[in-house]
Amino acid sequence: MKAAWYEKIGAADEVLQLGEMTDPNPKAGEVLVEIKASGVNPSDVKIRAGARGDLQFPQIIPHSDGGGVISAVGEGVDQSRIGERVWIWNGAFGRADGTCAELIALPELQAVKINNEVSYNSAACMGIPASTAYYGVLANGSVKNKTLLISGGAGAVGFYGIQIAKLAGANVITTISNDEKAKIANNAGADKIINYKNENVFEKIMEYTNNDGVDRIFEVEFGGNLSLNEK
Numbered sequence: 001m002k003a004a005w006y007e008k009i010g011a012a013d014e015v016l017q018l019g020e021m022t023d024p025n026p027k028a029g030e031v032l033v034e035i036k037a038s039g040v041n042p043s044d045v046k047i048r049a050g051a052r053g054d055l056q057f058p059q060i061i062p063h064s065d066g067g068g069v070i071s072a073v074g075e076g077v078d079q080s081r082i083g084e085r086v087w088i089w090n091g092a093f094g095r096a097d098g099t100c101a102e103l104i105a106l107p108e109l110q111a112v113k114i115n116n117e118v119s120y121n122s123a124a125c126m127g128i129p130a131s132t133a134y135y136g137v138l139a140n141g142s143v144k145n146k147t148l149l150i151s152g153g154a155g156a157v158g159f160y161g162i163q164i165a166k167l168a169g170a171n172v173i174t175t176i177s178n179d180e181k182a183k184i185a186n187n188a189g190a191d192k193i194i195n196y197k198n199e200n201v202f203e204k205i206m207e208y209t210n211n212d213g214v215d216r217i218f219e220v221e222f223g224g225n226l227s228l229n230e231k
Contacts (some may be wrong), residue, residue, distance in 0.1 A: 003101030005061045009050035016048075021061075022096065024105040026074035031081060031108045033088060040066030040101040041198035044092065057096035062090045066099030067123025070111060077108050086111040087123035089131065099124075125156060133160035136218045137168065140192035146215035149205065153190055154181030161186035161218050173205055173214065 001023050006015040019167075020100050028030040044062045046052055066088040070081050089110055090142050092098030097105075114123050137143060151157040153174030166189040169203070173192040176182045183191050194204045205214060 001102040003061050005059055006048055007055075007059050009148045012045075012048065014086055017224075020052045020110040021101065023103055026072055026077070029077060029107055030074040031077055031086075031099040031111050032072040032074075032103060032105045033066070033068040033086060033098050034071045035068040035102055035104060036068050036120035037124040037128060037130075038063045038101075039067075041065060041128045042127065044098070044197075052094060056094070060092070061094060061097045061101050062092055062100075063098040063100040064088075064090050065102070065124050065129075066091055067118075067120035067126075068099075068104075072104075073108070074105075078220070081108065081111075083113075085114050085116065085118070085120075085123075087118075088115050089127035092110040098227065105140060111230075120209035125160070129156035130160045130164075132157050133218075134162050137161050137164045137170075141214065142168065143216065145171075146148075147171045147173065147209060147212070148173045148216050149214045150190075150218045150219060152176075152220045153185035153193065155190065157220050158218075159184060159188050162190050165189050165218075173208060175201060 001021055003021045004018050005014055006017065010013050024032065030141065038061055044064065048062055068086060068087060070084045073079060073081055089101055091104055091106060091195050095220040143165055148170045150158050150161045150172055153162055154176050158174060162174055162185060174185050175194050175196045175198050176185050182193050185191045192208045194201050
């Protein structure tokens with residue numbers, strides 16, 4: 001199979017290698033997935049760059065998220081799963097082989113079925129971005145009829161956070177930094193969009209909520225926005 005990998009930490013253009021590797025075989029309880037899309041997350045970049053310390057393994061295929069099709073199954077896995085379209089989570093967490101390859105073998109629990117309407121690109125965002133958004137928005141209970149502030153509405157996590165919050169019945173305020181990002185947040189369904197580069201976020205929130213403020217904050221940049229959030 002073709003794959004990208006690295007054997008030392010450093011800048012991507014210095015350490016990443018591309019070439020052929022031996023095809024993996026699914027062990028008992030595992031599935032073999034033909035990768036159609038691989039998702040890159042900040043954690044992948046930080047590990048490769050050395051921000052998380054030394055390498056866990058001598059050779060690493062990066063990326064935890066992905067989307068693809070199950071092409072084979074190991075012992076104990078139902079044969080009917082072959083041909084199933086799936087999204088992958090934690091592909092590279094605690095493992096040497098992630099999704100930046102044509103094939104990956106991993107526990108069947110980490111390959112979750114998707115329907116035909118879900119694109120592989122979307123599937124590759126379900127792991128870290130969408131799951132983080134889901135827990136961030138809903139972990140503290142229902143948000144129905146509540147007003148939420150979601151920072152960074154154009155980022156992957158914020159983008160999914162807006163959609164999840166709206167589906168759950170919330171009123172959503174979000175922040176962005178330019179017009180292009182405002183369009184992304186608008187497409188996600190945000191009710192109020194504030195450009196933190198040229199608008200006073202606190203004043204705009206209080207104006208929009210009739211000085212009631214927000215019920216919850218979904219924060220993706222805690223340190224950077226602490227002074228706003230503590231108000």
